[in-house]
Amino acid sequence: MTRARGGTGIPAPLLVPAAAGIAFLVLPVVGLLVRTPWSDLGPKLTAPGVGDALRLSLLSATLATLLSLLMGVPLAWVLARSRIRGRSILRALVTVPLVLPPVVGGVALFLVLGRQGLIGRWLFEQFDVTIPFTTTAVVIAETFVAMPFLVISVEGALRAADARFEDVAATLGAGRWTTFRRVTLPLVSPGIAAGAVLCWARALGEFGATITFAGNFPGTTQTMPLAVYLALQEDTEAAIVLSMVLLAVSLATLLLLRDRWLGRATVPVA
Amino acid sequence: MNRRMAALGAAALLALAGCTGSSASSRDEATGSSAAGTSGSEQITGTLTVFAAASLTDVFTELGDQFMDDHPGLEVRFNFAGSSALATQITQGAPADVFASADEVQMAKAGDAGLAVDPAVFAENPLMLVVPADNPLGIQLPGGGGVPSLTEILDHDATMAVCAPQVPCGAAAAKVLDAAGLSAYPDTYEEDVRAVLTKVELGEVDAGLVYVSDVHAAGDKVVAFGFSESFQAINRYPISVLTAAPNPAAAQAFVDLVLSDDGQQTLRDAGFLEP
Incomplete structure (x- = not known):
């Protein structure tokens, strides 16, 4: 891991494509800014449902990230460190949600957790529990789509980390669990933080799996991306305002976290 | 015809x-x-x-x-x-x-x-009420002939999908639900009519409001009921x-x-x- 180098000294062959890259990423946002109806920002922001959607988005993306950390970090360790057979198949399976169109992911979640699904039917018949069309379903859909980002980042960090530290811990008598907790985790914590940020950002923007599996109901399942999409159907300006809110909140959060968590080192993101 | x-x-x-x-x-x-x-x-x-x-x-x-x-x-x-x-x-x-x-x-x-x-x-294209093919709610047309009202068909609680009010089928659905006094009934507002139909076909909702033409397209995957309020909002x-x-x-x-x-x-x- 290297420290970010300040100052200039960027070679020209890197500077030009890098500038093109940043323009490519930023210009669409400039387009949004230009078209934002600043004069009637107030009424559009205080329109009913906007606050609910924002609150729900932040809550569900955060829960999805916590759930991803809980399952994703151990999974990344298994992929990077264990010697179980079929590890490459396992790794390919982890990336399935990345290549699956999110709407298909939503249908797949129905087929497992829906009222007629493999597990969902049992939950419904035994406990009268239905998952679709609840906030729980939003969190599940977002976790399904976003967790691979965390797993891949953390696995990359684990592979890049120097395994000799763990070997030394072992020679000093630490068990595997203690080694993981006291040596490995601190070693890859920047990678975990970067993965969590990616995961959170992806969960915050999730649309397809959410609207399919969780439906769209203001207050319980209508997240900001859903509100933006539906606003776009009748009022482009309202959709732009909502997008700007989502963008501002997510950028502010990421900058804040970056200062706090990632200030020390730059992190290779797989 | x-x-x-x-x-x-x-x-x-x-x-x-x-x-x-x-x-x-x-x-x-x-x-x-x-x-x-x-x-x-x-x-x-x-x-x-x-x-x-x-x-x-x-x-x-x-x-x-x-x-x-x-x-x-x-x-x-x-x-x-x-x-x-x-x-x-x-x-x-x-x-x-x-x-x-x-x-x-x-x-x-x-x-x-x-x-x-x-x-x-x-x-x-008027709206119809559709339910999954196995009709889990056991919805039946009330006797006495004529076209029943939506409240007569949906006489108890059920999970219902309709289109979001921002799209045409949802604008019509809002009108008929309003006419039936059932504005608070739906559980999800879908982005288009085919999404409503999919959820009914999958059996994930008990009922949905879709167009007559969608009922034709769905064939025997759904059971459809006409209702009197649908005349309030024919697209x-x-x-x-x-x-x-x-x-x-x-x-x-x-x-x-x-x-x-x-x-x-x-x-x-x-x-x-x-x-």
Whole structure:
């Protein structure tokens, strides 16, 4: 891991494509800014449902990230460190949600957790529990789509980390669990933080799996991306305002976290 | 189904819209032949791009195939999506020749932008209540004949999907639910009518409000009930050649086909009502 180098000294062959890259990423946002109806920002922001959607988005993306950390970090360790057979198949399976169109992911979640699904039917018949069309379903859909980002980042960090530290811990008598907790985790914590940020950002923007599996109901399942999409159907300006809110909140959060968590080192993101 | 009434309605529409040149041959004679459609005063070739409401997917694909059979050398391309999204795309400058909307509000958006002139209403599509094929709620039509009200059919709590109020089928659903005093009943507001249908077919909701034409498309995967409030909000489908159409001759010919007896019969067969 290297420290970010300040100052200039960027070679020209890197500077030009890098500038093109940043323009490519930023210009669409400039387009949004230009078209934002600043004069009637107030009424559009205080329109009913906007606050609910924002609150729900932040809550569900955060829960999805916590759930991803809980399952994703151990999974990344298994992929990077264990010697179980079929590890490459396992790794390919982890990336399935990345290549699956999110709407298909939503249908797949129905087929497992829906009222007629493999597990969902049992939950419904035994406990009268239905998952679709609840906030729980939003969190599940977002976790399904976003967790691979965390797993891949953390696995990359684990592979890049120097395994000799763990070997030394072992020679000093630490068990595997203690080694993981006291040596490995601190070693890859920047990678975990970067993965969590990616995961959170992806969960915050999730649309397809959410609207399919969780439906769209203001207050319980209508997240900001859903509100933006539906606003776009009748009022482009309202959709732009909502997008700007989502963008501002997510950028502010990421900058804040970056200062706090990632200030020390730059992190290779797989 | 009253064939003669349909033909009369279509004839009246043709007169209203001032269309010319459509043949009067019935569908039975015309199927697969090149006699139907416009009498080719102009050579129609190139590419025709039709933006059409999602609910028209099946029937317009059929009409498009027929149109290409009638005009060799013509390629018909469809963009099926929610009418609101299509109206947005058109006002943002999408290169479309024809716009067929699921309601007059979205057509008016294109009209206001000066992109659609004198749209003609070519079909109507009321809502029906659909339930999964195994009818888990055991919904039955109340006795006594006549068309029941929605409150009579839905006399206990059920999970229900409807379209979001921002899209045409949702605007109609909001009206009928309001008329039935059931505004708070739905559990999810879907982005388009096919999403509602999917959720009913999967059995994830107990009931949904979809168009009659979707009931036809779904076949035996759902059971449908008509209800009296549906007459409060029947969506009317307008079609128009767009003023910026890259291929206006083909566009006009396609609109003529939709409004012809032949096109109207295809729409009837798909469950649409005559306007």
